[in-house]
Each structure stands twice: as structure tokens, then as C-alpha cells.
Amino acid sequence: MAEAGISRRAIFAQAWPIILGQALVPLVSVVDVAVIGRLSDGRNLAGVALGTTILNLVFWSFGFLRMGVTGITAQAHGAGDEPEICATILRSLALGLGLGVGLLVLSPGIVPLGLRLMAAPDGVGDAAHDFLTMRFIGAPAALSFYAINGWLLGLGRTRLALGVQTVMNGINIGLDLLFVGALGMGARGVGLGTTLAEYSALLGGMVAIALVLGPEWRDQLRSIGRARLLDRAAAARLIVVNADIMVRTLALLAIFTWFTRSAAALGPVPLAANHVLMQMVSISAFVLDGFAFTAEARVGAAIGARSRSSLLRAIRLTGEFSLGGALLFSLAILVLGDAAIAFLTHDAAIRAQAHAMLPYCAAVPLVGVASWLLDGIFIGAVAGAVLRNAAVVALGLYLLTDFAVKPLGAAGIWLALLASYAYRALALGWAMPALLRASR
Template sequence: MATYGPLTRRAVFAQAWPIMLGQASIPLVGIVDTAVIGRTGDAVALAGVALGATIIGLIFWTFGFLRMGMTGLTAQAAGSDDKREVEALLLRALALGAVLGMILLALSWPLREATLAIMSAEAQVDTEAAGYMQGRFYGAPAALAVYAITGWLLGLGKTRHALTLQITMNLANIALDIWFVWGLGLGAFGVGIGTASAEAIALVIGLLLVGHVAGVGLPAMISRTPRALLTDRARLARLFAVNRDIMIRTVALLISFVWFANAGARLGAETLAANHVLLQFVTFAAFILDAFAFTAEERVGHAMGQSSREQFLRSIRLTGEFSLVSSAAMALAFFLAGSTIIDLLTTDQAVRDIARTYLPFVALVPLIGMPSWMLDGIFIGATRGKALRNAAVAATMLYIALDLLLRPSGNLGVWLAMLTSYLLRAGGLMLYVPSLLRDVSTPPAERRPAP
């Protein structure tokens, strides 16, 4: 299924560019969502989408382990040349994603009401956010299944297939959002239901791509996979242990972004809307630089499966070089073109003025955030869930404490705390690097549980 050539800069870039292109289209959808609402001139509707998107991000990406855990586990199974386990991993993840997605859909009303009650936004903003969230919940089962398929494709190094899946979903999302909002006048709900519809389309395309990679369709894959392998206790235990820790890690990080949104909401709808506009820059930087982090996940996971210290270190060095250069270029682009982009995203002058004031902080995000994103990729590929969990929980707690301490500084304090959170995450993971290096050359079957 997976093919691996020499680990060179050319090979790393060839693997990363499809991810980069696909990842670039993800924040593009967020930018279009923002522009579709923002160009109406309604700051309350824009703030509602901002709040609703943040909450949905927290709820859905809580199950992001279906993508992240799958990449590392699949890459390690491929590195060990365990083809049956590669297919069994996908089937387990798809089943788990379908069940979790249906549970989310069934609990959509209480989840929506409870999360909005926790936030401190204005009543009108809550109404807009509720409409957006309800639309998104309809796509929960498909969204989680797409997470699993994407992780599996990335774990096999099939980045062009993953690009096809991502681009298809995002183009459908953009078209449907414009139709539902500008064409049908559905407002924030239209943005939500447009995304949900695109996720359903992506699931169909994803299953077709799986069949192309595996050589058989999903029914045949299920038929040829031994039931004993699917339900093997040791493999299931490892799957759930890795996923549990990555889930806790993800929740901790998403709480940071919810806290960030809530901090803006406390300062009024215009500040919340301005921070959401600026957050599109942050999201764009994270997604683009994740192209090299995702490449590191697959390459590191493959090296771990082979127990190759040489390949492990070379993977880190080459992906790190690309990530550093890209982060510097992106920081410069944000600084030079950020003001023009802000004007394209919103017509509200007050929102524009606030966003411009804090643009320099956003320009620093690619450089400050890059080490934490790269380390995430390395530890996800190595399936070191506990290290990811502990570093994220500690960083989130310290970030919240710092934000509270800086609250008298208003939105300045909000952004200073956010920038510091990236340094805290990177520092926490660095503490685990020595133990990871000691463990690389140990055969998988002989490895002790990761600390």
C-alpha cells in the first residue's frame, strides 16, 4: 500500500506539498465563512459564527484522535510490514467514528445549550451561534469518519489521496456556504449546514479513495479481515490507550482556544469579531506548517516501526528545516499583507481597527508556534500519547492562569497569553525528547509503555 524511497529533501517536499495545499484550503473555508457573513456588515452574525465555530471545534476535534492516532499507528504498522493490521486499523476507526458521530448528533441540543450557557456572549450572539452549531451537528457522523480516513491515508504516505479528499470537501463547503447564506438567506445556520453537507460528500469520496489504495472496496476489506484481528485485546488496548491520551491532549488545547474566544467575548461583540478575523491568520499558519508536521508524523512513525534511529533523526531534521523556512516567510507575509486581508474579511470599520491594532502579534505566531507544531508531529508519529497529554494539560493550565493575570490589560493581555501558550507547549514536550530518543532503536514488541 505504501511506498517509501530514500529520505531526502526532495522526498520530504514531494510528500509535504499535497498536505500543504490541502491544509491551505481548510482555513480558506474558514476565511470564506467569515467573509460570507462579514461582507453582510453584521458584526453580531459574524461574532455568532466565531463563537459557534469555536465551540464546534472543541466538540468535534475532541475526537481528533481518529485522525492523529490513526496516522501514527498506521505508519508504524506499515513500517513493520503488517498489512493486515493496516486495514484492521481503518475498520476499527471507521466503526468508532460512526458510533461517536451518532452519539454527538443525538446529544446535539443539550450540548449546544450547555456550551452556550458557559460562554459570556451577548444574547443576540448566542442566537446566531446556536443556528450555526445546529447545522454543523448534522454532519457529525460523516466528519468523524473523514477524520479516520484522512489519518489512515496520511499514515500510508498517500498525501495526494488525502489532498483529493480535502480539496473536494472544501470546495463543496465554499460553494454550499455561499448558496445557503447569500442565495437562500439562511445566515449563520446556512454556514453550518453547508459545512455538514460538504462532510457527507467527503465521506463518499473518502471511501472511494480507500478502495483505490487498498485495491478492494470497503465491503471486501471487511470480508477479508479476520474477526480475531479486529477484536484482538492487545491491539484494541493500545488503540484506546493512544486515543485516550491524544483525546485529553486535544481537549486541553481546544479549551485554550475556547478560553481565547471567551476572553474576546467578555470585551464585546466587536472585539470578539476582530479576534476571530485575526484567528484566521493563526489557523492558516497552523494548517500550512502542519504539512511538515504531518510528514514528520508519517516518517517518524515509519522509522519507529523499523526501529531505525538514523531514519528517525533524519526525518526530524529535514522536516524541521522546511518548517523553519516556511514559518519565517509566513510571518513576513502576515506583517506586509495583513491589513489588506483584514479589509477583505470584514466591512465593519470598528472590527477592522481592532484587528489592525493586534496584527503584529499575529505576525509572530508562525515563528513562535512552529516548534510546538513540529514537536506535536514527532510525538504523534511516535504514538507518545502520555507525553502529548501531559504537556498540553500543563500548558493549558499555565495559559489560563496567565490570561487571568493579564486581564486588566484587555485584549493586549489576551494576545500575550496566547503567544506564550505556544512556548509552554513546546517546552513541555522537550522534556520528553531524551526518553523518546532512548526508545527509538528498541523493537516495537520490546518497548515499555511510553512515560
């Protein structure tokens, strides 16, 4: 029998809405690539690839608004602290909205700086600029929704999170087809469609908060007094954890940014081919993150409830599901990868380059799954320092590896990326005994 109500069925019931919701995230990017790749040339596709990398580097620098909130909310939920659950979403929403407005104000300087740092090839920078300009308008909505999504996941309300995610991505896909396919707006249309979808997600997230808190949601939020909302210990914990996770996220984003920059240095064709392949990597990573997110909520709740048995079982069961999913995704990429490449782009040179790199792409789920799951475990434990240190170590070793294998060209770029996942998993695994000892 399952311990403390944690069974394989319970784990899967909590994970499947996250899996579907996560699968929709890269699906939007796949639609972006397919629309641009089939209706435009390789340079426009490369421009969207470059713009997406810069945007991810900036926006996901604030990914702590999702990850930190999940762990803190899960522990408050496990401890039965309802006022702290309400206070957490209010603090996090205020932080997300403020940071998003700041990014929007600073975007006229961030966009050209990012394009210069990424050494945009001739003809690619204009498309990337159009895409980024539109996307930064959605910064306040995007960062606020990070907080709402993290809060819902921390409470285990994965079906509500799926509902909001589905609405957002459905709107995004529809607007992409309208703005790019019908109106011919190119990269600017892709960015505008996503921005409008992000504001719809923020509205849907507000509705989700009200549904979670029940009919008296207004009274519950008003009952959180200023003293509780501005509690120094809680605020300090949120800031410290978020700062650690921010450093962790920046280090990981630096890896992917360097990966893209290395491909850009080889020319538009390798850059666009890698972006096509990264759609498959993104789908596998986002879907397998469903089990990592479940681990976040389960581990956080177990620690909040001080249940070592629940902690150990949550780690084991989510690990089983993660490994099985990674095997399936690697096999699927090997078998279906060529068909996916042909669907995403009509450019013969890009297709050939992507086909040559396909085996490396297929290896990513198997090599990366351990680091993704361990991330979830330590996020649930609110062990920000461990996450920070592991990511910094992985970044340093990745850069050394990338320089060492640079003579291998495009293959070396992928080998270094695979090594970065292994480095991070080893660094996080090194900290696991201490976490287990603390749970006693």
C-alpha cells in the same frame, strides 16, 4: 545522500499535498467569515465566531480519530503488516461513526449548554445556535472522515487525502455562496453547507480506501477476521493512545475556548476582530502542519522499521522546512494583514481593533511552529502520554498567564496565547531526549 530514502525532495513531495489540503481547511472558514462579514453585521460575524469555537471544542475532542490512527497506521506500514493496516481502518471507522451518532443525539443539550458556558453576548447567541444546529447534523460524517484522513496520512498517501479534501472544501465554498450569498440564510446556511460537504467527504474517503487497497479491496477487508479485528492488544493500544490524545486535545481546545471567551467578555467588537485575525493564524498553522503530518508518517514508519537513522533525518528535515515556513508566514501576515482584514469585514470598528492586534497575530507562526512540529513527532511515535502531559502543563500555565496579564485587555489575551505555544514546546522538548534514547 539521504539516509533510508529520506531526502528533502522526498519530504517536500510528501508534504506539499498535505500543505495544499490543509490550506483549504481554513480557506473555507475564511470564505465563511468573508460572506458573513461583508453581507451581514458584526453581531452575526461574532455569532459564527462563537459557534465555531464551541463546535471545535466538541468535534476536535475526538481529533484522536485522526492523530492516533496516523501513528498506528504508519508504524504498521513501516513494519509491513498489511492485515493490521486493514484492521486499523475498520476499527477506526466504526469508532468514528458511533461517536458521531452519539454527538448528534446529544446535540439538543450540548448546543444551549455551550452557549451558556461561553456567555454569549446579547444578539450573538441566536446566530450561533442556528449555525451549531446545522453543524451537528454532520457529526457522523465529520468524525468518520477524521479516521479516514488519519489512515491515508499514515500510509503516506497524501495526494489522495488532498483529492478528498479539495472536493469537500470546493463543495463547502460553493454551498456557502449559494446558501448565504444568494439565499440569505445567514449563519444557518454556513452550517448547512459545511454539513453537506462533510458527507461528500465521507463518500470520497470510502472511494480513497478502495483505491489504496486495490481491485480486491472487498476481499482484503472481508479477510480480516473477527479475531483480528477485535484483537485485545491492538484494541487496547488504540483506546489508550486515543484516550491520551483526547485529553491532550481537550486541553488545547480549552486554551482556544478560553481565548475566545476572554475576547467575548470585552464585547462583540474584540470577539469579531480576534476571529478575523484567527483566520490568518489558522492558515499558517494548517499549512505548517503539512510538515508536522509528514513528520508523523516518517517518524512512525522509521520506528516501525526500527531505523534510528531514518528517525533522526526525518526530524531534522521536517524541522528545517517548518522553521522556514514559519518565517515566511510571519512576514506575510505583517505585510498583507491589513489587506486581509479589509477583505474579511467592512465594519470599521472591527477593522481598527484587528489592526491594533495584528503584530501579535504575526508572531504566532514563529512562536508556535516548534510545538506544532513536536506534536507531529510524538504522534508518529504514538507517545500519547507525552502529548497529554505537555498539553495539560501548557493549559495550566496559560490560565495563570492569562489572569496575570488581564489588565492589558485585548493585548493581554494575545500575549497569553503566545505564551501557551512556548509552554507546550518546552514541555515536549523536555521529553525528546527520552524518545531519542529509546530509538537506540
